[in-house]
Structures are given as structure tokens and as C-alpha cells.
Amino acid sequence: MMKKYVYAFEEGNKEMKASLGGKGANLAEMKKIGLPVPDGFTITTEACNQYYVDGKKISENIQGQILDYLEKLEAKTGKLLGDPKDPLLVSVRSGAVFSMPGMMDTVLNLGLNDASVEGLAILTDNRRFAYDCYRRFIQMFGDVVLEIPKYKFDRVLDGQKEKMGYELDTQLNVEDFTHIIQEYKAIVKREKGFDFPMNPREQMMFAIEAVFNSWNNDRARVYRNYNDIPHDLGTAVNIQSMVFGNMGNTSGTGVAFTRNPSTGENVLFGEFLINAQGEDVVAGIRTPQKIDELKDVMPDVYVQFTEVADKLEAHYKDMQDIEFTVERGKLFMLQTRTGKRTAFAAVKVAVDMVESGVISKEEALLRVMPSQLDQLLHPMFDPAAIKGASPIAKGLPASPGAAYGKVFFHSEDVARHKENGDECILVRTETSPEDIEGMVAANGILTARGGMTSHAAVVARGMGKCCVAGCSEIFVDEEEKYFRVGDVIYKEGDYISLDGNSGNVYSGKLDTVEVALTGDFALLLSWADDVRTLGVRTNADTPRDAETAVKFGAEGIGLCRTEHMFFSEERILNVRRMILSGTLQERLEALKLLLPYQREDFIGIFKALGERPVTIRLLDPPLHEFVPHKEDEIRNLAEDLGQTYEFVKYKIDNLMEINPMLGHRGCRLAMTYPEIYEMQCIAIFEAAVHCKKDLGIDVKPEIMIPLVGHMKEFTELKGLVKKVADQIIGETDLTLDYKIGTMIEVPRAALIADEIAKEAEFFSFGTNDLTQMTLGFSRDDSGKFLPEYLKKNVFEKDPFETIDQNGVGKLVKMACELGRNTNATLKLGICGEHGGDPKSIDFCHKTGLNYVSCSPYRVPIARLAAAHAAIKNK
């Protein structure tokens, strides 16, 4: 039997997304439940993949199936594609499995040619409309299918308007269009070397190929990388008979969400344009009317539409994002899909739907993407700061949050400055898919045109990025790289601040404040806690971070880096004295001066954590990180230490390393200078004893020895820790529950985990370093090739963000199995940055770790991700 590559809408349903793509499956589903959907058919994603297998050719078999279905469509509509009398016109749209707004290309009015345009004119009794359609079609086809720069067409249109002295497009008449169409055709001939195709079936095949090709364009790849969508899914193509929203004032087109996608409020939310085609709304070229106003303009259609919207939400049990067109008073549904929403809205909708009994708690949890929560955890502007500042302009609050940064006007400028560590705001008249890279890199987006469903707004909300759209008070000149508000000019590099919740734009940098974890958000996370089995700890080095993390639900500290404590001003001199000392005696004296500071650090952290466990990593970085390297700083240090410049310089030079990542650091420092760890342990255990004895806190320190690669390192240093601990505890009548364990971050440690586990009470996977060593990628240097690797899809995701399961993950699994084999009670955790990454958290759950540890602001994300993992891997 021959593989089926094409389905009529009435043959499909919403479960067939993998084949039909999201759009196609939902068109079929709407058809199935009796909604008014123009007829059409879908070419499957398998056809797209086969197209690539066949060397970017649509096979004869597939072409045959397409033409069969076209004939069926012609039969159903009683029209023939491109018939000069009564032409069937179709739209050709992409439809991937996961919704990718604006990323794929669309062609409308396909089937028009020099003959059928006349048929359309007669049929609609509107010659001007027909010729407008035709010139739009050539323009869109030229741009999207033939890849001719759009401005070449725009220039002709603008030229004609200028020549005739018109101000508006609506002033153009049939003769103008006839002339414009001739010019357009000439452009095609000049640019491509062939005539604009007149054969409608040829037009269609061209367009289908263009959709297939667009699956692999750079914008699509960037979007998929950002959104974790695999690159090998392919896209479907939907061929649908056209309906026209631009047939005069009884026609129109619109987009609506069944609830407010910014706030989650349960009210219809959307926009429409009278006498317009769908793309006009999304492109943000004209500013549309609010959906409520449809009530006044077309009362019947409005009622019908609200009923359809309710039906769709009830049917899909989730907020829907709907596109519709009204052709001469008749409503047609062109698309429905799950509506993208802000994290805030996602939480509210999910909780509301549980409370109204529509979905279960587990479903609610799965409705909110952990990575989205980031948005709720980003600081907002300090109300005090806002009070003092008056906005320079106000736009639409298109995506919530607060952001400040230097303004840039081109995607590549944002990307470049972001790489240099600048905070950036992308400012554009309007955004288009070409701007994706800059939108990813920017802290916030400001546009002069476009509504709440414009490209900028939709994409920014998807990314959880602050966006102010349609800010018509500003004038943007991308060429000259400035924007103007009244008389005031803001140049590239000037700071502005955006408030995505109010739509306000401020000059300069505004202070931000933290957000609290309350209401629906707190409720949802409490459901997550009920479901998850993986513990969530935090990486925190200061009492302040520790308190924040506890507020966000951290169940302990998974990584407290002790070296950060060494850098503060009153300590660094003694740290340097210790490092540069020539004798053990000198070193001991310098360490003695550091001891009280370290003890205070630990008391602060223990207090913040209470009875929760605190994993403290003993000194890890190479010593040269603590000493200055510039001549004047070295001179100052020499003076402070009472040494000669030459001596200090010599000592510092001796500390330098070729590959510091693989050098004298971690437990290797303690193997050569055990007195450093000894001081740290004294500080830890004196602090612990103080907290327990004097403050009544039953602290639970867990001492972690970093960079262990050999059993003897661990046993020797465990001995040292134990000796100090037992001595300090022994001087009291307390018992103190403490553990000694190690980081698994050197590949060798994973390989001998069975040995180490005999002595260690816990392992914490330091997957940052483990990734560097297992892959042989220096994080500091991989910028030279990693972007190329991601582009070439060698790695699907940056292995420093999401754990490389086939490589690093294999070592982690091996270490877990080996470790538990010899020590069944071994506690396993992860403290690399992967501990806050949802995909990696799923891996940790499956691998059987006891907990993940991440930065304080990612704790809620990890709680939700751990719940997702528990539900998905049931």
C-alpha cells in the first residue's frame, strides 16, 4: 500500500498533530465539531521529511496525492483552481507540530493569474478588489516563495502613489494596479530569470516547496533552539480555499484569545480590522480595534463568534488563540490553537481551571512551563523609583516584567553587545521574524507600531521577555540608529527602562525590587511539592541569598562556595598574605586572621537555613584567582605585605597556570596545604556548635570536598575534616549531625564512584566542571566553536545549560549506580547550573538523584520542573 501523505480536513482530528501539524490538526478538529471552516487539505510532515530525504524534491508520488486532493477540493467547492470564470483561490500555510508564530511562510490568493483575476472580478463584482488581490499575491509570492526582497515591490507601489499624488493605498485604482502588476512581473523576470508562473498548479507546488524550505531557514532554527523544539520534526502544509476579509465593510478579520493572555483573566481578548486580510492584523501595520467593538460593528457575527470561542475552550479544555475572517457578513474560522500566555496568565488560567473543575491539579501543573516562571521571578521596578520618574512615552503592555538596557536598533547589534556583557533593549518600528536573534538577546523590546498580537508582542510573551509594543509616540529611525520622542533624541547606547506591566517607557535605569511568591503562584507550587519526589536545594554563598532561597522554597543548601567569602575587602589582604607566604608558619598566621570571618559567615548561613541541611564546599579555585595581576595592584599589595615588588611578582607569576581548569585547585590545594581546609573546618564546626548550643538551632552541616579524582584524596581529607569536627564537638556535650561527602566533577571520580562511596556519605554532581572535562570544552573558550556547533546541530542544546545526557549523563548514571552499589544510603545531588534547568531536572529525576540544587531565583522553577518530571515519568 502506498503511504498517505495528504489528508482532507474532514479526514483528520486534533490527535494527528504529528502528521498534520498543529494548524492542520486543529482545522480538522474544528471541521469535525461543526464549526465553519473553509474546505481544504493538509500535506503531512512526513511529506516534508521525505522532501529532504529526496534531496529537496517533491516526489512524483507525493505530487500525485496532492493533485488528487486538489481535484477533490475543486469538486467540493464546485470551482477550479485558477479558473478564468469562477476561480478557486487557496491559501498555502505552514503548520508545524509545535506552534511557531511568524516563523513559517504563508501565501494567500494562490490561483490568481492574468486570466483568473478577471474571473474573480466578475465573481465578486469588484474589479478593483480582484486586481488588488492579484498584486498582493504576486508581491507575497515574490517575497516568500521566490525570495525577492520585499522592498523592490514596495518601491513600485510607493512610486505609483507618488506619481499619481495619492496618499493612501485605497486611492489606487484598477489602472494603477494593472501597471503595478506589470512592474511586479518585470521584477520577477529580472530577479529570477523566468516569468512569474501563470499555471496555478505550478504556483501551488512552488509554494509547497517554499514552506518545506522555510522549515530550515535560520529564523526557524533559532526559534527551535530557543524553544527546545527538535529540528527533525518537519512541517505540514495546509491548502485551504480562500475567504476574503477585504471585500468591503461587511468583511473583516481578527484574532482573539478566549482569556486575557497577559493576566489570565477570563474574558474574551482580541482585535479585529474591518476590510482587511488576516496578515494585516498580525503584521501590526494598521492598529486594530478591540474585539469588544465587534459587538457594535457586526452584532450577529459577534454573538456567533463568542459562542464559537466558548465551544472551542470547552472542547480543548484550555485557553485558545483563534483566527477568524468575516466575508460579507459570514464568519469563517481559520485557526485555533492553545494560546500563548505570560507566566502570570498561565498560572492563573491553570489554577482557575482546576477550581472550576475543568482540569486536574496534575494537568494544571503541566500547563505551566517551568522555564516560563522565570518571568514571575524577575525583579519589577521599585515603586519608589517609578514614583520619582515620569514616563517619556507609553505603549501597549505587551509582555509583562521590567527591563532596562542600552538601546540598539538592529538584531545583530543587540546580539553583539549582549555578548560583551551589556544589558540591551531592542527598539524597532515593528519587529519581524528576522529580529528573533536580537529578541533572544535583548532584555526587553520596544516597538512603535503593532498591537497586542503583533509579532513583537507574541514572541516576547513566549519568551517571557518584557515588551512594550505599539508605542506610537516614538519615532524610530533604524538607519540612523536613534529614536525620537517629541524633541528628545535617544541614540544607540542610551539607557532606557521598560515596564511591560504598564506599557511605560522611562529614560535611564530604574531600580528594581524583588517579587514575592504568593497567591495562585504559591498555590500551584504547593501542588508541585505534593507531586514531586526530587528535593530542591539552592546554591547560596551568603545569608541574603540563603534567605531568598528559603523564601522560594529551598529545602537546604546544595552548594555553599566558601571562596566567595574570601573576596570582601577586609579579608582579601589576609587571603593574599596566606597565599603568598613563604612558610607554613606565615600561612598559619594569615589563616588565623581569616578564621573569625569565616566563622561569622557560617553562623549567618546556618541561621538562614535553620534545621535544613547546608552543604559547604571547601576552598576550590586556583589560588591565582585571589591575587592581583596588574603592576600597580601588585605594587600596592607588596607595600601592604611589607615585601618587595619583585618578590610578590615572582610569587604571583609562579601561581599562573597554562590550563587553570585542570590545575592546582580543589582538594589538590588541601593535599599540599592542608592547613587551609583545617581553618575552614574549624570555622564551620565552631559556627555549628555555637548555633546549636547558644541559639538552639539543630544545624546540619554537610562538608563537601571538591575535585576529588582519587580515593586517597578523599580518605586523607575526610580524615582531616573528621579530626577537626570530632575535636570541636568533643569539647562540648553536644551531638551534631554532620556528613562528609564529595563533588563528582572529575570524570575519574565517576569511574571509581564505587570506591569513593564506601567512604563518602554523599555525592554532589558538579556538572559544570564535569561537562568541561568530559567534553573537553573550556567554558571560557568554547565561544570560538560552540555557537557553530549549536548551529550545525552537533549539540541540540548548549551542554552547559542542559545536561548532555549521552555523554556527561552517562557518567552521572554510572556514578550513581556504582555509588549505590557499595553504599545504599548514599545521598545524591547535583549542584551544577544544570540543577535549575527543567530538561536536566527531568534527567536527574529519572536517574534517581535525591535532590537538585540551583540558584535562589530558580528554586520555584526547579520545584515545578521536578513535579513535571514526577508526573511524566510515572
Next chain:
Amino acid sequence: MMKKYVYAFEEGNKEMKASLGGKGANLAEMKKIGLPVPDGFTITTEACNQYYVDGKKISENIQGQILDYLEKLEAKTGKLLGDPKDPLLVSVRSGAVFSMPGMMDTVLNLGLNDASVEGLAILTDNRRFAYDCYRRFIQMFGDVVLEIPKYKFDRVLDGQKEKMGYELDTQLNVEDFTHIIQEYKAIVKREKGFDFPMNPREQMMFAIEAVFNSWNNDRARVYRNYNDIPHDLGTAVNIQSMVFGNMGNTSGTGVAFTRNPSTGENVLFGEFLINAQGEDVVAGIRTPQKIDELKDVMPDVYVQFTEVADKLEAHYKDMQDIEFTVERGKLFMLQTRTGKRTAFAAVKVAVDMVESGVISKEEALLRVMPSQLDQLLHPMFDPAAIKGASPIAKGLPASPGAAYGKVFFHSEDVARHKENGDECILVRTETSPEDIEGMVAANGILTARGGMTSHAAVVARGMGKCCVAGCSEIFVDEEEKYFRVGDVIYKEGDYISLDGNSGNVYSGKLDTVEVALTGDFALLLSWADDVRTLGVRTNADTPRDAETAVKFGAEGIGLCRTEHMFFSEERILNVRRMILSGTLQERLEALKLLLPYQREDFIGIFKALGERPVTIRLLDPPLHEFVPHKEDEIRNLAEDLGQTYEFVKYKIDNLMEINPMLGHRGCRLAMTYPEIYEMQCIAIFEAAVHCKKDLGIDVKPEIMIPLVGHMKEFTELKGLVKKVADQIIGETDLTLDYKIGTMIEVPRAALIADEIAKEAEFFSFGTNDLTQMTLGFSRDDSGKFLPEYLKKNVFEKDPFETIDQNGVGKLVKMACELGRNTNATLKLGICGEHGGDPKSIDFCHKTGLNYVSCSPYRVPIARLAAAHAAIKNK
């Protein structure tokens, strides 16, 4: 039943080495076969280990067993230890499982005290002898057991001689000795706070503890590290009734080898001293007589001794190293052991013994240590150079080979300068166990005193290191750091050259030449080839190296590094032009200029190898290794390239990396600049086609892609290689047998070896980098902690010399198994420096690799080591 910790000599035999140590087992064996051995007993190595387990205490149980056996010895000899009338005196000697010359401590004449010295005087009718023995005993006991610096005793002796106006020790009389003994006792009291022990049993326990302790002294640990002896074997202690070689002119002592240990010649070889104790020969204080002369001095003893020597060699089936003492005309055997020998002698003795039917070929192979062969493969002095030079002095040719270097007079100076990359010669009046570290680090050793069996000679031969000993023409002043020959002074840092084959010492550096692989050596290696299953290839980057390796028996090239070819003067500018080019076009042009050079390189190497396989690694190092970093060099380069200094400096700075080991190198270069590998492949395949077509050589190139960590790297670059290869071969009517494989050097590659093996035809383990990444040790930086790690025995051996079997080895094994699982015909090799290390070769054999690859001069070593592995793992 109680564990037995003590054995009388008659209870043991030579198979009991593990318990009795080498010396004890052989004393027992000699007793067994009826040789004249003074009675005694051995305290086992288990007792030594128990001593450490018990916290450096001899348990009561063990003390009890020792005293039991002492009583039995007293019964047997009819004397009591320290009896004032007729005292039993004993020697206390260490005896480890593996012979460790001079490393462990010995005490003679134990049992003497103020009372028994009188008994000895009466018994021997020689009062002076008795008091000399007593003062020697206190001195030795003070030095070895009580660890009082020897010079303190020497000062008393020298003082007495000076006071009395004596020149020789023999002038000292009983009164002098009585005074000296008093002074010696005062030293002990002053230094230790207690009286010199008078109780003989207490003396014995003190001495046994000292032997046990000496097992763990620094010298012993260094020796064991150098000789691959595990640190946990422990030492036995031998208590033996004394015989005296210093009882006048009918007494004496000597050492002899049953064959010549330098040349292997089958003649008795040794030395003796009349009226001396054994230590006098070994210590090199007096220059002894040749063993042949014993024939004249004591004809009967000589005949008896030659018979004993023959009997021992026949019994042990190997060359023996024998110690004997003659007491008043009666011969006693004090030790026999397998004689240490030069590599040259080892080969000759082994081959001779096979030819005389004493041992099998396999036994012969096992008799020669692979690491020893190094000695035979080191360059000798160029005869032309020697002809032109006249020696400044001549000593004994104590250990063959040739060496030059800067002279240093202290072990620690040699070690330090060696670390800085200097070639060093250790020059001493005589060496002692304290000098081991310097002897390990030196290229050669020169001593002013001592014979062919002196400490310097024995240890140097064991190490395969050139040594000229007993060079009495030179005067060495260690304090002032110079040596003098006549009027000429050689200061620290001056160059000299040593010829260990002739004993000549030259001023300055002499040119060296290569040695050939002929005669017995070639024969032995041919036997090795018959036995081994592991292939032996070489790492060679030039036709010259390749030719040398083939001469030494290499069966192919396992690693040809293509980057070394980039450095020569006429190419480096184009290499730099390529690296610094701003556009692909510029890069292509620079590469085009390099192509003919690379092609010539490969033609040269293919010619040298003939039909043997040649594994060529494509460019590996980071590009910054090819560009200059000093300002003036950058200026010159900018001028040569016609660029500004600022531009070139900017480009070079951009290439710098924080951790170059983990940076943009290996196949990552080709993922970003495929044109580099493309040029290299064109060069390789054009060279191959030329060799096959025009020269009729059926070349077998194997293209190796370095630093692969991800499957997609391999598939992409394999595709590139194949495209070039197929195109170039396709233009001819030839078939060409080529392979494409990868280095496994990134840990991740080992983890996904099953995937890679689906596409790769061979793996070559790059264990240098694999060790760096698996252990997290930068080879460039590990000098800061690795010495400490070796000292603390964290790693038994430097993991860059001998493969770390538990860590890196585990990854190698895993990769082999995974790889063969998906590709049964996968060829497996190793090309890290471990490929030339015998222990690692044994690992490679066991792991089932197809071949090892090592530097040309290590090829014979690898052939023998592979044979050892095959025999031992049968």
C-alpha cells in the same frame, strides 16, 4: 593456632621470598643445599606489616617468637647473646622481597657491650680487634638505629688520630679505642637522652624496629617508585650469627658475580678485601682487589668459592651476586641473589643460557626487563668526536652508555636543574643511598672512589644509567661545589661528558651517534616477535624518524602528527597567513601554498614505511601555537603579511585561550575551517597516489580525526575526507586501501564509542589527553601537585608515564568493548606516550588492543614488553 612470624634458616627455602624476603629465602636455600651459611633466623615481612598495623610497635606475640628463635640459635651455636665469656654476636639485616641494594640498614656485631667485649677479646685472643668491633658497633648502631649523624662519630675518631699523630686507622690501639668508646657513649647520651643500651636483647629489638622503620624512609620510597615495587610489601629482618672478615690476614670479605654484570661474559667477576668487614667493600672506602687475585692469596678458599659459585648458578639457573666472608681461612656464604646487570649483559646472559640449554626462550625473554633496553638504545659518543677529544680523567666503566651534562654535586641540585630542563651529571666523592633522587635525575654519575660493586656502580647499572666510578684522578669538593683534575677546576654548571663503556671523562659536550640493533639483541627481539600478539607501531612525524623506527622493527606508524610539518621556516609564514586571514578566500590561498610541502612530507613518510600502514592525524593543536606572541616578532610578521601591527596583534590576542587544552583545537578547527583538513587530505591522497602509481609502493594511509567527542563531528569530517579521497583516487585507475578513524582522547568519545564505531574503521587511544581530561590534570601545571601526589602515594606511578588503569584504563576498556560491540572489525591502538611503557603495554595486551605505538627509540622496548605481556597473560 598462632601465626608464625619467625623462621630459622633451615625451615625456609627460596620459594618463601614473600615472607622471608629475598635475602632470607636465599640464605635458607643455601643452607638447604649444604653451603656454609652462618646460623640464624628470619623475622617475616608479615611481622613488618603487623608492626605498622600495631602503630609501629612490635607486639608481645612477635617479640616472644623472636626471643624463642634467639634461644634456639644460642643453643645451636652453644653461645649466649652478649655472654661476657663467649658471646654470640649477630648481624641484623633487612631483606625485602625485591632486592633493594643499599636502601635498607644493617647492624653488625650486635650483642657487644662493656662486658661481652672482654669475652670477645679473650675468645679471639685479640684485644684490639674486640675493641675495634665494639667501637664500630656503637658507631653503626648510633647511626643506623638511633639516627645520630655519622659525622659526629667520625669527628671523635679523626680527633683521636690527630691527637696521637696517627695517619692510619690501623695505628689506633686498645687504649685509643677505649677512649673513643667512652666518647661515643657520651654522644649517644647527649643526642638521645638515654644511655647506650647494654642489654643485648634490647639492642636487638631496637635494631629490628630500625629495619622496619627504614622500609618507609624517603630513600626506600624513591627507590621503590623508580623500580615499580609496591609500597605495601614490607621487609623481613635477618638475624645471623656473626663471622669476621676482619680477624687478620687469613680473614677477608668479598662480593662476586658469577658472570660479568657489565658485559655478560661467562667469567667470575668480583672483588675482595683482606682483613675487612663486608660493608667495607660495598661502601667503596678502600679500593678492593680483583676476585682472581684470591687464587694467590687463599688458594683453597678460591677453589672452594668457585665451586660454590658454579653450584649456585646451576641451582638458580641465573647469574648470581654473592657475598662471602672468610674467617681465619674458613669460607662463609652471607648472601646470594640474582645479579643486577646492564641491559647488554642481561641480553647476552639470557641468550647464552638458552644456547647452553639452561633456560627456554620464554624464560630468556622474561630475564630482560623491557625498560632496561633503553640503555642499549641510547646514543653512544660519536667515534669521530672521541677521536678528537682527549679524556681529562679515567675511572672504572661502572655502567655503560654515554652521557653529557652540567655537573652538580648534590642530589637536590641535580633534581632542581633537571626540572628546569638541564642535562645534569652528578659528581660525588662516593654516592650513598641519600643520593638516589639525584641519581634518578642525572644523565650520568661520576665518583672519585669505589669499585665496580660500589653503591654508585650497582645503582647506576640497575637504572641503566651511565656511570664512571672510582675515578681517583679527580678531587671532589662537595662543599665548595667543584671538582679538580690536576690544576683544572670544574665548577657547578660546567659541561662534561662520561663514557660508561670506557670509563673516560671528557670536558664539554661530545657528539653522540645511534646504536644498531644486531647480534644477541636482534636475536632476542626476534624471539619476542614470535611470542607477542600485540602489534608495535611508532609515532613519527618525519621520514628520518620513520626510518629509524622501521630499523627498530616498527610495523607501521601509529601517529604521524601533521602540525610539526607546519613549523619549518619556509612554511610557517604561510601557516600564519592562513591563520590570520580575514576571509575564506585568503585562507584558501594560503593553504594552496602549503599544499606542495605537505604532499612532499607524506611522500617521504610513505616511502620510509613502504606497505606498512601509516596513521596520519589531521591538524590538532590550537592555532595560537603557530603565531608569535612577542611584540617584535608580531611587528615582523605584520610587515611580512603587509598588515598593520595593530591588526595582527588584535587577531593574535583573539586566538588566546584561558584553557587551551580544552579549547578550539583538533576536529573543532575543521568544524569551523573545513578547508584546512581538506588541504591536508589532498596532500595525503595525492602523495599516496603518486607513491602507488609512480613508485609502485602499495601505501596504506589511515586518516585519523583528532579530538572527536561527538558523533556528528566524526560523520561530518569523515564525509569531507572521503570526498577528497574518492575524488583524487577516482581520477586514476588505481584502487587504494585507506581507512578513516579517530583518536579517542576526549572522555565523551569513550562513552559513546559504540556510536562512533559504527562509522570509524579504527580507534587510536590518545591517552595523553585522555589522562589530562579524565583526571583533570593539566600536564603543564601538574608539577605543582603531582610530585606531592607521588610522594604521598596517591598515584603509585606518574599517570602520564604509566596508564592509570583504574580510571583512564576503565574508560579505555569501556570504549574497546562498546566499539567492538557495534563493529567487530574495529582496529584498536594506542598512541599516547603510554604506548612505550611496559606496564601500560601489559594493560593494552590484556585489553585486547591490536597495537601500541611509541617513539622510535622505544620500539624495541615495546616489542619485548609485548612479548612479556603475551607470556605472562597466557
